[in-house]
Amino acid sequence: MKSWLKIIFHRSLWLAFSLFCCGFSAPLYAAVSRVISLAPSTTELAYAAGLGDQLIAVSAYSDYPEAAKKLEQVADWQGINVERIIALKPDLILAWRGGNPQRPLEQLATLGIKIFYSDVQKVDDVATELERLAAFSPHPDMAKESAASIRNKFNQLKQNYANLNPKPVFLQFGMNPIFTSSSHTLQSEIVSACGGKNIFAGSLVPWPQVNREQVLTRKPEVIVMGGTKAQKQQVADFWRPQMKVSIIALNDDWFSRAGPRIILAAEQLCRQLN
Template identity: 60%
Template sequence: MKVALRYCLYAALCLPLTAMAQVAERVISLAPNLTELAYAAGLGDKLVGVSAYSDYPPQAKKIEQVASWQGINVERILALKPDLVLAWRGGNPQRPLSQLASLGVQVIYLDPQNVNQVASALDQLADYSSTPQIGHQAAEKIRQQLSQLRAQYGHKPSLPVFIQFSTQPLFTSAGSTLQSQIVNLCGAKNIFADSAAPWPQVSREQVLSRQPQAIVFPGTTQQQGDITAFWRDQLNVPMLAVNSDWFNRAGPRIMLAAQQLCAEIDAIKR
């Protein structure tokens, strides 16, 4: 009986210590969307290093940049003494990340491929925050927004659309991408959803043969004229510009892109 009591007291004392050991005090993010996720999960004030183009929220611009398209500055990261590094397996080079891990730095990989995984990433990061309710609430908000959009637009006829990411060369996305999921969520169909490659290069002829009824592209309304000119005399359909950071980054603002696109696609159908 005494042994059991001592064990219970020991467990009760150790559980809080185990939980506190997970809280990160010095965090580094190696991709702009991971920076956004960190802030949304309540870890923004713990960031001591970020990647290039980490510009949201605005205070992220003031944090030292330790990674860019040229690579990861391992020496500087080690000097900053992080207890947690957020990495993107699909975009960060593996060798420096393996080097950091071998030196005892905790590296976790976050690469959301759909909206539910964005929410799950927030839940995962919340466990490293001293205020985990912030991340969990942000995750739940995304799930609620997703359900609302599905209920509002999911039952409507599908509109074939072309998702255009550049002109020369002409790139699009396949059905496995987050961007394609957002289009589907809004009651539209990605005409290249069946592509085996996630980011296929296509020709004008391939696009025209699939007869899209709208074009979705990340960019500004000013760039809309360029896209229209690119398809002049070949494709006279609505051009839907969506903020590139909202649409391209797998972070909380993907729901802003979804809300905008769903309203615009619905308007075309009417």
């Protein structure tokens, strides 16, 4: 019998024995000891929720906080290493609903491994995810305090910039092709909170592909992107022949990840946009 089949067999026996001895009276949520994160955003959520010491493996690009870099990687853009995850015997897996493939997660769930799906669409969802993770954390107060801090800071930003005349903003992701975001995204929400108006807010899909002419006809005053100074210059050069606008380059990890540091991106954007 292959080693991974043995692992499945023994884990299934353990699960059956647990149910036989304990029935279904055990709580669905309880503090866990072995956690695997399958996305950089869920890794950051885990640490903010007080689960850092319980993390045993993460995905590629899980580079914050520093301790995450030392953990084994079991997932990347190519997929999830199911056999290795089974061998590590986690009791909780943190998965990104929009980014992780569903089939291997369903396979892991059949072995009795709890799957926590993160599906952040708004800033408040980040706080809600932290509150949900508090049920698994040995430090639930840390998770709840992190959630409250995000809500308080974001509400304060919205109050501070509520009375400004909205500036037309183009959210740019990439140049060949060019993608942007609709109002159904975390990034668009923080633009609105900071006194901006997303020129593609009405798109029917969250991440539409657009062309140069579509952007020019909407006449943005500001371009918001995530990236370095060098990438900011590339965007400026791309538009310079036809459009001169202010460009705000935010810390890409803060801006692109649906995790606790989105509030840092919001604070950075509000300062620069105004």
